[in-house]
Amino acid sequence: MALNGNPAYWSNAIQNADITEFERVFEQYTAEDGRGVLVLDTQRNVLRINSAGRDLLAFTKRVPAPLGDVIRDVEVGFALGDAVHDRRTSERESFLTDPDRVLRITIIPVRTGAGIVDRVLMTVEDVTRLRHLETVRRDFVANVSHELRTPLASINLLVETLQSAGATEDESRHFLRRIAVETQAMNQLVEELLQLSRMESGRLSLNLEAAPIREIMETVRNRLVMIADEKDLRLTTDAQMGIPPVMVDIAAIEQVLMNLTHNAIKFTPAGGTVTLRARLKHPGVEVDVLDTGIGMDSSEVTRIFERFYKVDKGRNRDGSSGLGLAISRHLLDLQGSRLNVVSEAGRGSRFTFGLPLASS
Ligand code: ADP
Numbered sequence: 001m002a003l004n005g006n007p008a009y010w011s012n013a014i015q016n017a018d019i020t021e022f023e024r025v026f027e028q029y030t031a032e033d034g035r036g037v038l039v040l041d042t043q044r045n046v047l048r049i050n051s052a053g054r055d056l057l058a059f060t061k062r063v064p065a066p067l068g069d070v071i072r073d074v075e076v077g078f079a080l081g082d083a084v085h086d087r088r089t090s091e092r093e094s095f096l097t098d099p100d101r102v103l104r105i106t107i108i109p110v111r112t113g114a115g116i117v118d119r120v121l122m123t124v125e126d127v128t129r130l131r132h133l134e135t136v137r138r139d140f141v142a143n144v145s146h147e148l149r150t151p152l153a154s155i156n157l158l159v160e161t162l163q164s165a166g167a168t169e170d171e172s173r174h175f176l177r178r179i180a181v182e183t184q185a186m187n188q189l190v191e192e193l194l195q196l197s198r199m200e201s202g203r204l205s206l207n208l209e210a211a212p213i214r215e216i217m218e219t220v221r222n223r224l225v226m227i228a229d230e231k232d233l234r235l236t237t238d239a240q241m242g243i244p245p246v247m248v249d250i251a252a253i254e255q256v257l258m259n260l261t262h263n264a265i266k267f268t269p270a271g272g273t274v275t276l277r278a279r280l281k282h283p284g285v286e287v288d289v290l291d292t293g294i295g296m297d298s299s300e301v302t303r304i305f306e307r308f309y310k311v312d313k314g315r316n317r318d319g320s321s322g323l324g325l326a327i328s329r330h331l332l333d334l335q336g337s338r339l340n341v342v343s344e345a346g347r348g349s350r351f352t353f354g355l356p357l358a359s360s
């Protein structure tokens with residue numbers, strides 16, 4: 001006879017039963033309800049509390065006990081007073097610490113047969129995760145808007161300049177090229193967002209096959225070597241001799257290595273070296289992307305896998321979105337691997353992940 005559903009249901013059920021009867025079978029009523037449930041008198045004494053309530057409120061002492069001892073949030077006491085006075089169900093959210101959590105507390109005044117409110121039922125739900133998800137979603141929308149606003153503003157400006165007469169042919173060509181660059185940046189952002197969304201909704205299926213890691217590394221090197229040359233960087237591959245084929249989704253691993261190597265090139269000053277390395281490491285192959293670049297300090301390292309995170313937003317204004325590492329980690333997660341990083345400010349970074357052998 002668990003009571004589930006909304007507050008109105010609770011209060012009806014209790015009114016139809018008898019409050020004394022309800023209190024007698026309290027545990028039975030609330031056992032199957034995930035929520036914490038408390039019965040109080042109107043003097044703010046907690047008369048009963050179910051085990052879910054004890055867990056959520058971290059309350060271990062005996063009842064009856066004053067409400068202030070059970071929930072350390074005076075506002076709840078005030079809300080209870082108001083609810084009793086107005087004879088109305090009310091709701092509030094409480095932020096409790098140690099551990100940090102957000103609890104939704106519903107206060108339901110219960111009338112006895114004579115019409116006097118003499119008991120209060122309180123339900124407690126943990127909405128920490130819900131609130132967290134809402135924050136994540138809000139931040140996400142804010143970040144996407146922000147990332148799109150910059151290229152859009154540039155394009156607007158460039159178009160206005162082109163429209164106003166006076167630009168020479170050369171200048172016009174230059175502006176058009178810049179418009180193309182900005183459009184390309186927006187395109188990439190949208191592609192990355194779609195890919196993240198496909199991965200998160202489980203719609204991205206991997207195509208695992210046996211592949212030589214050395215070749216994948218060479219493909220990546222060939223695609224990026226010109227950019228490295230332009231920056232006067234040495235881009236090398238170093239695969240241990242005789243490594244057997246690995247079991248991977250080739251396109252996914254190429255993308256991960258492209259992201260990591262491109263970052264390494266971006267964040268390494270001229271004269272430095274970027275190395276793609278593969279070593280046998282039981283039970284599989286360990287792949288590293290090493291650079292001798294600017295590195296990061298430990299507070300930065302803990303955050304770089306977050307979406308949209310860029311260490312110094314001012315530093316790289318090259319259309320990068322801060323999604324590359326989030327996507328790379330996700331792609332490796334899907335293959336049961338993990339992307340890790342060791343970095344030191346001023347000395348360089350090493351990104352590492354493991355891959356299984358095709359034969360094992
Ligand atoms: P972005 O598109 O900005 O490169 P990423 O998710 O790939 O986004 O990287 C997030 C941030 O992590 C980068 O903006 C940069 O500040 C930092 N980062 C990534 N790789 C390196 C590296 N090899 N050396 C130093 N910093 C790096």
